[in-house]
Amino acid sequence: MYEVVLIRHGESEYNRQNLFTGWSDPDLTEKGIQEAKAAGKLLKEAGYTFDLAFASVLKRSIKTLNYVLDEMDLLWIPVQKSWKLNERHYGALQGLSKSETALKYGEEQLHIWRRSLSVRPPQLEPDDPRYARNDIRYKEVRAGDIPRGESLEDTVHRVGDFWGKRIVPLIHKKERVLISAHGNTLRALIKYMEDIDEAALLDLNIPTGVPLVYKLDENVKPISRFYLGVPEEVKAKALEVANQSKVTE
């Protein structure tokens, strides 16, 4: 049996302000830093250790990973960063307020944009300054692969591909892997690994900064998953994420 640990970054500045984030690159808040450190402590106390780790190319994921590894005295392990682990691209919604968007389009539409499988957000125009094609960190990525707004299904494809090609072979070699990523990247990975149905996916909200442990069988297929930490607290944090669709936030 194998294990892999996933973690969503700690609270970011955009999370605090309830803004759509996607490929925007806000920093962690002080609360986010504390969440990341607490996650590292929790992992250490529970006896976890890692041989290597993954992060996206967004600083909230990278910094969360560093705080976790620092707490575990594992800053020395190899870290691979990939844009394929970036948050789902939120298109023209990026940087907008979720509650104002709910007010303008209705909570139902907002929920569809945030949680459905196949609905894409409004796309970014190619000349929009938020389009990542002009960002130097994506210079190695083929222009056609740089999204202008993804559905969760699009994210499932890129994350699933990365999981299968880059992570599964390492787990097969008994490498103990930690992945620091994002709310929708992790929802996409859960969808990919478990093929959960759309109703379950609509209600799946990933709390910030809480380690999620997957037990995997000899074929690296999931057997079970659970969060480390106090269940009521984890539930309350996931509910906070769900409630970001509300007009009155």
Ligand SMILES: O=C(O)[C@@H](CO)OP(=O)(O)O
């Ligand atoms: O804005 C985003 O990129 C994500 C994660 O913060 O938000 P949501 O939970 O609305 O999908």
